[in-house]
Amino acid sequence: MQSPLSYSLQEIAAKENCEVLTMLAVNADTGLAAAEAARRLKQYGPNSIEDKTRTSELLLLLHHFKNPLVIILLVAAIISSFMGEGVNAAIISFIIILSISMDYWQEKGARKAVEALKKSVTSKALALRDAVLLEILPEELCPGDIIALSAGKIVPADARVIFAKDLLVNQSSLTGESFPAEKTSGAVQKPSDDLTSMSNIVFMGSSIISGSAEAIVINTGAGTAFGKIAEKLRQRPEISDFAHGMQKFGYLIMRVTMILVLFIFLINIVLKHNLLDAFMFSIAIAVGLTPELLPVVMSVAMSKGAMRIAAKGVIVKNIAAIPNFGSMEILCTDKTGTITEDKIRLEKCISMNGMDVPDLLRLAYLNSFFQSGIKNPLDNAVLTFTIPDISAFQKVDEIPFDFYRKRGSVIVKHNDKHLLICKGAPEEIWKICMGKDGLASNEHQVYNSLSQEGFRVLAVATREFIPRNGYTKADEEQLQFQGFITFMDPPKEDAAQVIQSLAEMGVEIKIITGDNHMVTEKICRDIGLPVKGIMLGTEMANIPDDALQKKASATTIFARFSPDQKNRIIHALKAYHRSVGYLGDGINDAPSLRTADIGITVDSATDVAKEAADIILTQKHLLVLKEGILEGRKTFGNTMKYILMDLSSNFGNMFSVAAATLLLPFLPMLPVQILINNFLYDLSQIALPSDNVDSSYVKKPHSWDIHMIRNFMFAYGILSSLFDLAAFYLLYNFFKVSQPQFRTGWFMESLATQVLVVFIIRTNRLPFIQSKPSALLIISALLCLLAGWSLPYLPFAGVLGFAPLQLHIVGYLSGVVIMYLACAELLKRVIHRYTIKQ
Numbered sequence: 075m076q077s078p079l080s081y082s083l084q085e086i087a088a089k090e091n092c093e094v095l096t097m098l099a100v101n102a103d104t105g106l107a108a109a110e111a112a113r114r115l116k117q118y119g120p121n122s123i124e125d126k127t128r129t130s131e132l133l134l135l136l137h138h139f140k141n142p143l144v145i146i147l148l149v150a151a152i153i154s155s156f157m158g159e160g161v162n163a164a165i166i167s168f169i170i171i172l173s174i175s176m177d178y179w180q181e182k183g184a185r186k187a188v189e190a191l192k193k194s195v196t197s198k199a200l201a202l203r204d205a206v207l208l209e210i211l212p213e214e215l216c217p218g219d220i221i222a223l224s225a226g227k228i229v230p231a232d233a234r235v236i237f238a239k240d241l242l243v244n245q246s247s248l249t250g251e252s253f254p255a256e257k258t259s260g261a262v263q264k265p266s267d268d269l270t271s272m273s274n275i276v277f278m279g280s281s282i283i284s285g286s287a288e289a290i291v292i293n294t295g296a297g298t299a300f301g302k303i304a305e306k307l308r309q310r311p312e313i314s315d316f317a318h319g320m321q322k323f324g325y326l327i328m329r330v331t332m333i334l335v336l337f338i339f340l341i342n343i344v345l346k347h348n349l350l351d352a353f354m355f356s357i358a359i360a361v362g363l364t365p366e367l368l369p370v371v372m373s374v375a376m377s378k379g380a381m382r383i384a385a386k387g388v389i390v391k392n393i394a395a396i397p398n399f400g401s402m403e404i405l406c407t408d409k410t411g412t413i414t415e416d417k418i419r420l421e422k423c424i425s426m427n428g429m430d431v432p433d434l435l436r437l438a439y440l441n442s443f444f445q446s447g448i449k450n451p452l453d454n455a456v457l458t459f460t461i462p463d464i465s466a467f468q469k470v471d472e473i474p475f476d477f478y479r480k481r482g483s484v485i486v487k488h489n490d491k492h493l494l495i496c497k498g499a500p501e502e503i504w505k506i507c508m509g510k511d512g513l514a515s516n517e518h519q520v521y522n523s524l525s526q527e528g529f530r531v532l533a534v535a536t537r538e539f540i541p542r543n544g545y546t547k548a549d550e551e552q553l554q555f556q557g558f559i560t561f562m563d564p565p566k567e568d569a570a571q572v573i574q575s576l577a578e579m580g581v582e583i584k585i586i587t588g589d590n591h592m593v594t595e596k597i598c599r600d601i602g603l604p605v606k607g608i609m610l611g612t613e614m615a616n617i618p619d620d621a622l623q624k625k626a627s628a629t630t631i632f633a634r635f636s637p638d639q640k641n642r643i644i645h646a647l648k649a650y651h652r653s654v655g656y657l658g659d660g661i662n663d664a665p666s667l668r669t670a671d672i673g674i675t676v677d678s679a680t681d682v683a684k685e686a687a688d689i690i691l692t693q694k695h696l697l698v699l700k701e702g703i704l705e706g707r708k709t710f711g712n713t714m715k716y717i718l719m720d721l722s723s724n725f726g727n728m729f730s731v732a733a734a735t736l737l738l739p740f741l742p743m744l745p746v747q748i749l750i751n752n753f754l755y756d757l758s759q760i761a762l763p764s765d766n767v768d769s770s771y772v773k774k775p776h777s778w779d780i781h782m783i784r785n786f787m788f789a790y791g792i793l794s795s796l797f798d799l800a801a802f803y804l805l806y807n808f809f810k811v812s813q814p815q816f817r818t819g820w821f822m823e824s825l826a827t828q829v830l831v832v833f834i835i836r837t838n839r840l841p842f843i844q845s846k847p848s849a850l851l852i853i854s855a856l857l858c859l860l861a862g863w864s865l866p867y868l869p870f871a872g873v874l875g876f877a878p879l880q881l882h883i884v885g886y887l888s889g890v891v892i893m894y895l896a897c898a899e900l901l902k903r904v905i906h907r908y909t910i911k912q
């Protein structure tokens with residue numbers, strides 16, 4: 075049980091604050107004592123929703139048996155042992171055990187590393203313990219803890235609000251309703267069991283949009299509403315370019331395998347009339363065709379990449395996103411804190427209404443000081459500029475800032491009057507000022523010229539009220555315009571350099587900001603970002619999706635964009651471009667971070683942004699982005715090598731098998747030999763994830779090209795088949811060797827061609843020697859080759875159906891291998907000329 079209370083949330087919502095406090099035996103001023111918290115934590119368990127399948131190592135191991143391939147192999151082993159084929163059964167079992175333990179061990183290493191990385195960036199919760207507000211890990215919360223919530227935070231557990239100030243919460247992860255819900259303290263009259271009706275309960279996983287609150291934890295971990303439906307909520311993320319490519323590749327393999335295997339199976343039955351042989355042989359071929367190591371190669375490649383970039387200050391939360399990082403063609407970013415320094419300076423105050431400058435400053439100060447939402451860099455700049463005397467003002471109410479109105483108001487009491495002070499984007503302030511139609515153009519001019527000089531400008535306006543209770547957005551009208559406050563927000567030192575290097579790497583930058591286009595243009599000039607086009611948020615309303623897709627591609631600056639509009643642009647860009655990245659740090663960036671193929675944020679970002687992002691930059695310099703992209707490209711490159719290798723080698727061999735079944739009166743290789751061959755080949759490729767990648771390859775983004783893969787498959791498949799046929803001819807017609815010797819010969823030839831061609835395929839350089847493979851790859855390939863070639867000469871070779879070949883025959887076979895490699899190199903030139911140059 076995760077809660078000490080036997081009441082449902084619905085019942086708790088109906089109770090008074092003090093009742094809830096008593097029930098949970100906690101004092102609102104001091105919180106729980108540390109010892110009591112520790113006791114409760116032990117009793118109710120950690121506040122986390124574990125993925126149950128992840129907990130048991132045994133289950134994880136068993137998970138590998140779910141692979142259809144392993145099942146086929148198991149069936150084959152069982153059938154073999156029933157039919158008295160003990161050796162076959164033993165070898166198949168050995169291969170199963172070896173490959174499963176290899177997968178498991180490799181994956182475990184990768185998983186551990188990634189989990190450790192993730193831990194380093196989890197957001198903290200604020201809990202009151204022994205009268206001190208402490209930052210603790212969300213897992214350490216227990217029922218009865220008093221927690222503090224503020225804008226940008228994620229609610230860490232189901233909690234009852236006991237104090238709230240203009241609290242707006244986004245609980246769409248639970249209710250699907252993206253419109254913010256207001257939460258208040260105090261008992262709710264007759265709440266229903268619908269989550270939305272419990273307006274004094276905040277739920278785990280929702281995010282705070284504005285305001286602040288104190289709440290008392292009721293349920294933790296699996297006992298929370300989120301925990302109960304966590305399985306359902308584990309939404310399938312949008313399919314990324316890479317995942318999509320993998321899927322298509324999977325189908326391609328499946329189709330070809332099915333056709334070939336069926337063909338070979340039928341031919342064998344018809345021609346050789348032995349069902350068991352035909353069955354075993356077809357299975358071996360299916361195994362040979364399946365890129366069974368692909369998942370391991372990928373996860374190892376990705377986790378290795380993640381570790382390497384972590385050392386450079388880039389934490390990868392979602393490692394499946396690494397290849398997307400590499401194939402990113404477009405990087406959209408917001409402006410403040412990412413392109414510019416996050417330390418904004420207030421420069422000057424310009425009064426437009428005859429008000430004294432110090433008074434205007436005081437108004438801005440009061441607004442920033444009393445607003446309870448997240449203090450953004452603009453507010454911090456106001457608060458640190460001067461500290462005016464505000465003792466004569468008391469806060470009465472607040473109409474919190476949001477990214478749609480782009481303004482926020484506080485209401486203060488002064489000299490027995492209420493004064494509403496509104497501060498925000500000048501365009502939005504003018505909309506609610508008196509005489510907005512006949513607006514003095516002087517103000518516009520001042521605003522425009524300040525913006526063009528690169529100043530960020532906020533406007534301040536006020537209105538007096540006769541004291542009363544409660545103010546709403548509707549009161550933001552008929553305001554008196556007072557003046558501007560302007561800020562300097564210089565670009566980051568390395569921004570220009572980063573833009574330059576990203577451009578060289580083929581990544582285009584677009585800026586999507588809530589700020590105006592004039593300031594943004596100035597920044598672009600400063601950092602040397604060429605501006606193709608400008609689009610304003612107001613143009614978004616009537617534009618259909620397809621027109622937007624074109625327009626978005628041709629635009630560099632998107633100015634005055636609301637969070638939804640930002641998100642829509644990312645969707646639009648995704649339609650035209652393979653991989654779209656988004657870099658941002660605010661509450662308003664969270665939806666776009668989620669939508670993008672790769673969401674990137676910075677360490678100082680709000681929790682919501684961090685939660686939504688795939689990648690977190692822990693250092694201030696943007697240059698680390700470059701490293702991340704390079705790693706992504708390396709991962710992509712090495713995965714692609716494996717795929718091309720697998721296709722060219724395996725398919726080649728399988729075409730040959732198909733031909734051999736038709737031409738030869740006996741099986742060209744025994745099922746066991748095929749399995750050993752395939753196993754040794756796989757083993758030789760295990761070092762691929764850490765292989766070097768050519769510097770010319772990482773210069774531009776790459777992405778899946780299923781046509782290229784298919785062409786490659788046929789070209790190399792046919793080429794290697796031709797050489798297999800040459801080997802067949804030598805062995806069968808020329809040297810007229812025995813059946814076991816024939817199989818031995820083909821085993822040796824095919825293993826060598828498969829294993830060695832990696833050195834040619836792994837690089838686009840001509841000739842291949844120009845590119846240096848990693849030492850590990852050289853060693854593993856040569857060792858596997860050595861193992862395979864010595865196998866027929868070992869004492870137990872006969873058991874596996876091998877018979878040693880005379881040396882001169884081995885010499886001829888080596889000649890075939892060398893000729894094949896030479897032709898593979900030539901073929902690469904041809905492919906290179908026709909496809910790459912286009």
Ligand SMILES: Nc1ncnc2c1ncn2[C@@H]1O[C@H](COP(=O)(O)OP(=O)(O)OP(=O)(O)O)[C@@H](O)[C@H]1O
Pocket residue numbers: 407408409410411450452453475477480481482497498499500531532586587588589590635660662
């Ligand atoms: N604290 C504030 N008080 C009043 N107005 C604000 C405040 N913060 C932002 N605004 C207004 O809202 C607009 C949008 O906010 P903000 O600039 O943070 O959005 P953004 O999309 O995150 O842009 P950026 O790219 O600059 O980060 C700002 O240009 C400004 O006019």
Ligand SMILES: [Mg+2]
Pocket residue numbers: 408409410659660
């Ligand atoms: Mg921002």
